[in-house]
Amino acid sequence: MxxxxxxxxxxxxxxxxxxxxxxxxxxxxxxxxxxxxxxxxxxxxxxxxxxxxxxxxxxxxxxxxxxxxxxxxxxxxxxxxxxxxxxxxxxxxxxxxxxxxxxGVPVWRLAGLGSEPQPIVTTFTIGADTPDAMAASARDYAEAKSIKVKLTGELPLDLARVAAIRAARPDIWLGVDGNQGFARADLAALIDGLAQHGVSLLEQPLARGAEAELDGFRSAIPIAGDESLLTLADVAPAKGRFDVVNIKLDKCGGLTEGLLMAAEARRLGLGVMIGTMMATSLGTAPGFVLGQIADLVDLDGPALLAEDRQPGVVYRGGMLYAGPEVWGSGQHTPA
Structure with a gap:
């Protein structure tokens, strides 16, 4: 029992x-x-x-x-x-x-990883604000190698936000997240503007339920599905609509399902991304395991908190590391 x-x-x-x-x-x-x-x-x-x-x-x-x-x-x-x-x-x-x-074995070994997890590059997310404020936030993430920008569906303003961030940080990988805020009619202008600023990923531009509107759409920037893709059952229908599957353990119900989703995405030739809701280090550590086999990692939840639980994950040099002391060490843990 x-x-x-x-x-x-x-x-x-x-x-x-x-x-x-x-x-x-x-x-x-x-x-x-x-x-x-x-x-x-x-x-x-x-x-x-x-x-x-x-x-x-x-x-x-x-x-x-x-x-x-x-x-x-x-x-x-x-x-x-x-x-x-x-x-x-x-x-x-x-x-x-x-x-x-x-x-008596660590979680990463149970999960079938071939070697001990290593630090991985993670995006750091900038919430929607004025272009100047967002550019300042990008500069504050001085060590970041990868930044993701939250957009709101306000097309001219959103492109001004991206332009300001790119001007502040010409060195970084840059992605944007529409969080369902755009209409199909916005996409051509949005993607053209994003491409001009070296954006490498557009996440969930359309509302959940509007996935069919992407049928036949050709984008110069890879499009990731987030809110549209919850569980393993959603991965196969993503083919031809999305280029990348954003797996979040709070959507799919855990690392067990997440690993199945990643395997199915690979089988279909889709990219694998691991994201997060708001979480402490305890909630982030399972995603770090899946992040070892992902193309893109967006696990900055603890970095957005006023206070994290300890021991916590480590962010250093734009990288994330969740050590065995955080979760899943495989050592004896008294009940």
Whole structure:
């Protein structure tokens, strides 16, 4: 038998974070602990705000599944026992860490990685603001090698934002995230303007549900699907519409599903990106494992917080590293 405990935490952001249609100042997460009387596993889930997957929903889902989980459940069985989302992500992460502790091997080895995880380049995200303020933020990320910019669907203003950031940081890889804020009629002008400023990725320009509008569209910049691509079932239909699959563990329900999505994307010739909702280092560490096999990594959640949990991930020289002390070491972890 397992014992399941869950609690909540409110994360304060270092500053308000604006995207298309939403401003974040805090984020609530669900923290799950599983123990078998000897070992324990931990996981954190934030859910997806645009799906209504809030704290109350996550708590309800986990209580509905409590009996099944505590009776003993595999990570594969969890994929059908709970719906995809933040609660399942938290439980899945706890099962990975628990299994690693029971086996005495680190999570990365259980996940089938061929070698110990290494630091990886991650994007640092700039929320929507005035062009001057966003350019200042880009300069503040002095060590960043990769920056992602939140746009709002205001086409002339958005292009001015990108131009200001590119002028401030001509050296970086630059991507933009539309967060569903644009219309199909905007795309040609948007992509032409972005290409002029050396933008390398356009993420989720159209609303979830409007994916068919990308059929036959040819873009000079790779387009990534985020809100449109939640779980493994969404990867195959992405072919011909998106070039890159943005996997977020809070959308798909955990690292177990995320690894399956990455494998399917590779099979279809699509790029693999790993992203995050607002998260502490505990919520970021499973994504770091998947990030070892991704083309693009966007795991800056802890960098946006006023305070992270400790021990935490390390950001240095534009790179991210989640050491074994953060999560999933495979060492004995007392229950």
């Amino acid at each position: 397992l014992r399941l405990v869950h609690e909540t935490a409110t994360l304060r952001l270092a500053r308000p974070f604006r995207i298309s249609g939403y401003v974040f100042e805090t984020a609530e997460v669900l923290v799950v602990t599983l123990d078998d009387g000897t070992h324990r596993g931990r996981g954190e889930g934030a859910g997806a705000y645009y799906l209504g997957d809030d704290l109350a929903n996550m708590q309800r889902q986990i209580e509905e599944a409590r009996g099944t989980i505590e009776a003993g459940i595999t990570r594969d069985a969890l994929r059908t026992a709970m719906p995809a989302g933040g609660a399942r992500n938290a439980v899945d992460a706890a099962l990975w860490e628990l299994e690693a502790a029971q086996a």
